[in-house]
Amino acid sequence: MAAKHNRRRTEAAPNRNEDKPATLKDLLNPELLEQLKKTSAELKASEAQQREQERLEREAAKKAEQKRLDNDFEHLLNNSKMDWHKYK
Incomplete structure (x- = not known):
């Protein structure tokens, strides 16, 4: 009986x-x-190449902006921590 069922499945x-x-x-x-x-x-x-190029451009722009801010005394003064007691 089992062989009969197998034949039906293969057919x-x-x-x-x-x-x-x-x-x-x-x-x-x-x-x-x-x-x-x-x-x-x-x-x-x-x-994928275009996305990588855009990522590199964004990274370069971010790096340039950070370099500009690091040279800006007003920005450094405004963002520095005012707790000078730690440095005595």
């Missing part, structure tokens, strides 16, 4: 695959699909 499996509708991947030419994947990878790489 039914190919029918399930045939019942599925064709996907876009199945319908596209493999060369076109490969070209699309390559283009996608190139776009992702350029996007």
Whole structure:
């Protein structure tokens, strides 16, 4: 009886695959699909490079602003701690 059930499962499996509708991947030419994947990878790489460049620019601007503030006596005076007893 168990063998009979196993035969039913193996016979039914190919029918399930045939019942599925064709996907876009199945319908596209493999060369076109490969070209699309390559283009996608190139776009992702350029996007990552652009994000990294923007991060470096923000970091440089922040560093330049901090250097400017460190040379500004008024800013240093306003942001210094007024507890001079610690330094005696």
